Amino acid sequence: MNMIEESNNQCIEKIINFMEDRISRIMNNETPLPFYKSAKIVLHLIPIISYKIGQNFDLTQINWAFNGIKPIRPNYSTWDYEICANSYIAYNKPPEENMVDSYIEIFTNGIIEAVDGYILKPRNNDLWIRPIMLENHIIKSIGEYLTILQNLNIELPIYLYLNLLGINGYKVYVHEGFEGHLSSEIIEDDRLFTPEVIINNYNSRPEDILKKCFDAIWQASGLKGSYNYYQSGERKQRPYKE
DSSP, X not given: OOHHHHHHHHHHHHHHHHHHHHHHHHHTTOOSSOXXXXXXXXXXXXXXXXXXXXXXXXXXXXXXXXXXXXXXSOOSSOOEEEEOSSEEEEEEOOTTOSSBSEEEEEETTSOEEEEESSTTOOBTTBOEEOHXXXXXXXXXXXXXXXXXXXXXXXOSOEEEEEEEESOTTOEEOOOTXXXXXXXXXXXXXXXXXXXXXXXXXXXXXXXXXTHHHHHHHHHHTTOSSOTTBOTTSOXXXXXXXX
């Protein structure tokens, strides 16, 4: 093993340790802002260069208002921002509430963490993963977040992790809009770690990058994979209601 390979392996180990530590903190409600105690979607985009010595990107280059940097689902007309010592945070805070239900945090070393508690919020006490809404919001967000990293001139590769937390008792919501007779099963695990994705090209389409992650979510509910894709791998265009 040469020095470059050894250095990369050390960075990958640090990436995994960082992601696992953040997941543990989020599950224990140790979030940067007070967050609803609900099921959560957690996204991490971690450039391997973030763990090489001296990586400190100038986040003041980001024009937050112009670039539309926002949480996974900005469910209000505006969202707020905070500048911290080592990160910037954009977040949703429901009107007249003291807690947030979605945020994105960008660290000065280039790591992005996005957490959403709205998309998995129970409706009428039903514990449903609504896959069209979930997938569409994540695809859109990944496209925006990769643009941020590219504009900061952050080198590839980037490691992507999509995890669902607090989902014990949930099912993937299937209805007549999907082909065939589908019957989803209750998810018994409280957390779902989808496969790691390595992004080597900023021109990669988010819907292609994320397909195996989405497949894993459907498979956790006893289905063969995401029904929002054709067998060819192309994504279907499906309308959805929130």
